[in-house]
Amino acid sequence: xxxxxxxxxxxxxxxxxxxxxxxxxxxxxxxxxxxxxxxxxxxxxxxxxxxxxxxxxxxxxxxxxxxxxxxxxxxxxxxxxxxxxxxxxxxxxxxxxxxxxxxxxxxxxxxx
Amino acid sequence: xxxxxxxxxxxxxxxxxxxxxxxxxxxxxxxxxxxxxxxxxxxxxxxxxxxxxxxxxxxxxxxxxxxxxxxxxxxxxxxxxxxxxxxxxxxxxxxxxxxxxxxxxxx
Numbered sequence: 001x002x003x004x005x006x007x008x009x010x011x012x013x014x015x016x017x018x019x020x021x022x023x024x025x026x027x028x029x030x031x032x033x034x035x036x037x038x039x040x041x042x043x044x045x046x047x048x049x050x051x052x053x054x055x056x057x058x059x060x061x062x063x064x065x066x067x068x069x070x071x072x073x074x075x076x077x078x079x080x081x082x083x084x085x086x087x088x089x090x091x092x093x094x095x096x097x098x099x100x101x102x103x104x105x106x107x108x109x110x111x112x
Numbered sequence: 113x114x115x116x117x118x119x120x121x122x123x124x125x126x127x128x129x130x131x132x133x134x135x136x137x138x139x140x141x142x143x144x145x146x147x148x149x150x151x152x153x154x155x156x157x158x159x160x161x162x163x164x165x166x167x168x169x170x171x172x173x174x175x176x177x178x179x180x181x182x183x184x185x186x187x188x189x190x191x192x193x194x195x196x197x198x199x200x201x202x203x204x205x206x207x208x209x210x211x212x213x214x215x216x217x218x219x
Binding site for chain 1: 139142143145147152153154155157160198200202204205207209210212
């Protein structure tokens with residue numbers, strides 16, 4: 001899936017700071033971060049529309065999103081916790097009223 | 113909160129056979145998407161439906177917002193169809209995912 005790319009694919013952290021990156025080439029205005037923990041379905045973390053943060057689903061403050069332009073989304077992580085081990089998916093849609101989502105391939109985060 | 117009940121949780125099929133997955137919703141949803149998570153962990157978009165049915169190859173999906181359910185039919189299953197299938201319902205600004213169906217297709 002080259003329409004929406006995520007990096008890195010895998011990330012192993014101790015108590016370090018790191019950023020996840022996402023870029024979409026679809027011309028979409030809405031971008032999302034979803035978290036999928038083991039044995040659970042993906043759950044929304046953040047929603048941006050036209051570079052504005054619209055929703056923060058009560059995510060711990062050590063996760064800081066950033067949307068430098070409408071095609072890019074970042075997720076900065078500091079002082080990670082073992083419970084943060086999960087796959088983090090970026091997704092996009094035309095806008096928040098259009099729910100036809102395209103998901104990236106995910107970043108698998110392992111906190112050791 | 114809004115619930116998406118997906119069944120079955122696991123399914124085993126012989127090559128060439130078929131079956132159906134189902135998601136029931138506790139409230140009216142405006143659209144549904146079906147995804148397959150492949151062996152690399154990527155979520156592959158199979159269908160997006162705001163109503164009615166769609167068909168793509170050996171897959172067919174239906175969504176009835178009034179009756180609050182959606183189905184995904186697989187026919188003539190192939191080995192490469194193995195993976196975890198998720199339905200996800202849209203009621204507003206986010207998708208609420210079902211718990212997934214782990215499909216194993218064997219020879």
